[in-house]
Amino acid sequence: MANRTLAICRQAPYGSALAREGLEAVLAAAAMDQSPELLFVNDGVFQLLDGQEPAAIEQKSLQRNLQALPMFGVETLHVCKLSLSQRGIDPAQLQITGAEIVLVVDVGKFIAGFDIALNF
Amino acid sequence: MTLHIVSKSPFSSSALSDCANAVRDGDALLLIEDGVYALSREMPEKLAAAKLYCLAADAAARGLAVPGSIEAIDDARWVSLCTEHHPVVSWFK
Amino acid sequence: MSNIEIEGRQIALDKEGFLRNREDWSPAVAKHLAEAEGITLTEAHWQVIALLQDFYREFELSPAMRPLVKYVGQHLGADKGRSIYLMQLFPPSPARIGSKIAGLPKPTNCL
Numbered sequence: 001m002a003n004r005t006l007a008i009c010r011q012a013p014y015g016s017a018l019a020r021e022g023l024e025a026v027l028a029a030a031a032m033d034q035s036p037e038l039l040f041v042n043d044g045v046f047q048l049l050d051g052q053e054p055a056a057i058e059q060k061s062l063q064r065n066l067q068a069l070p071m072f073g074v075e076t077l078h079v080c081k082l083s084l085s086q087r088g089i090d091p092a093q094l095q096i097t098g099a100e101i102v103l104v105v106d107v108g109k110f111i112a113g114f115d116i117a118l119n120f
Numbered sequence: 121m122t123l124h125i126v127s128k129s130p131f132s133s134s135a136l137s138d139c140a141n142a143v144r145d146g147d148a149l150l151l152i153e154d155g156v157y158a159l160s161r162e163m164p165e166k167l168a169a170a171k172l173y174c175l176a177a178d179a180a181a182r183g184l185a186v187p188g189s190i191e192a193i194d195d196a197r198w199v200s201l202c203t204e205h206h207p208v209v210s211w212f213k
Numbered sequence: 214m215s216n217i218e219i220e221g222r223q224i225a226l227d228k229e230g231f232l233r234n235r236e237d238w239s240p241a242v243a244k245h246l247a248e249a250e251g252i253t254l255t256e257a258h259w260q261v262i263a264l265l266q267d268f269y270r271e272f273e274l275s276p277a278m279r280p281l282v283k284y285v286g287q288h289l290g291a292d293k294g295r296s297i298y299l300m301q302l303f304p305p306s307p308a309r310i311g312s313k314i315a316g317l318p319k320p321t322n323c324l
Contacts (some may be wrong), residue, residue, distance in 0.1 A: 033279070064271070067272055068272035
């Protein structure tokens with residue numbers, strides 16, 4: 001059986017390159033039919049916020065890139081419920097067209113279901 | 121069971137507290153590099169039922185004593201922890 | 214890095230022949246880039262080029278093969294959303310060659 005891989009996205013989108021690096025790793029894997037599952041947790045949930053306009057800081061919109069995930073075959077995004085509530089984000093605000101947002105309550109249990117976990 | 125590895129100081133990074141939210145009872149947590157500065161203060165409560173390890177060389181290098189509640193290990197034991205657990209999650213930032 | 218001259222404008226290319234600046238793109242530039250790949254552009258090509266540019270506007274990245282096939286299928290129908298169809302238009306690597314002719318950056322996740 002193939003290894004089940006989880007990409008844990010826990011960094012905010014523009015303060016460092018890590019969020020983008022993580023997404024690029026996921027897209028590269030997905031392009032090879034090795035789609036990992038994604039978990040957005042801690043500051044990583046900020047990647048999902050609507051209305052990102054980073055042109056003035058000379059960056060591309062990470063949220064737009066995330067919208068491409070369903071095109072790459074990643075159709076479920078797991079999001080930590082606690083991280084959202086700690087940051088005052090209403091789950092209903094999160095919309096990635098073509099993808100289902102699934103809230104995760106027990107992050108530890110969720111992670112334990114994978115063979116490989118990558119932390120971005 | 122999952123092996124969590126934390127390599128950043130809890131005084132400058134959220135890595136340890138982020139990790140603590142994802143640790144289940146029976147999981148292992150290994151402190152390495154600046155992660156060993158967690159020894160300077162109380163561990164987050166959520167880690168009470170986790171097995172705690174610390175890389176002895178990294179603690180010694182920083183002049184930190186390893187308390188009895190935490191097992192000081194060498195590189196060989198680190199490797200065996202990696203083989204005994206899965207997945208292995210590095211909370212490196 | 215090399216330059217080409219199209220309609221009196223100097224257009225900068227990288228060493229693999231991709232546009233340095235996406236704003237330099239024009240249909241005449243596309244024709245030139247296609248010829249360099251041995252491709253004569255037809256209506257079918259232009260359809261896919263327009264879709265590649267839509268994809269980039271929507272997602273701010275160039276598609277790899279799999280998302281390109283899916284996107285074309287969604288917009289032009291299942292008979293065109295097939296790798297064999299795209300392969301005939303933009304051999305040997307539709308995502309890469311198509312992106313190049315459409316003036317997009319090289320797909321980062323394309324081998």
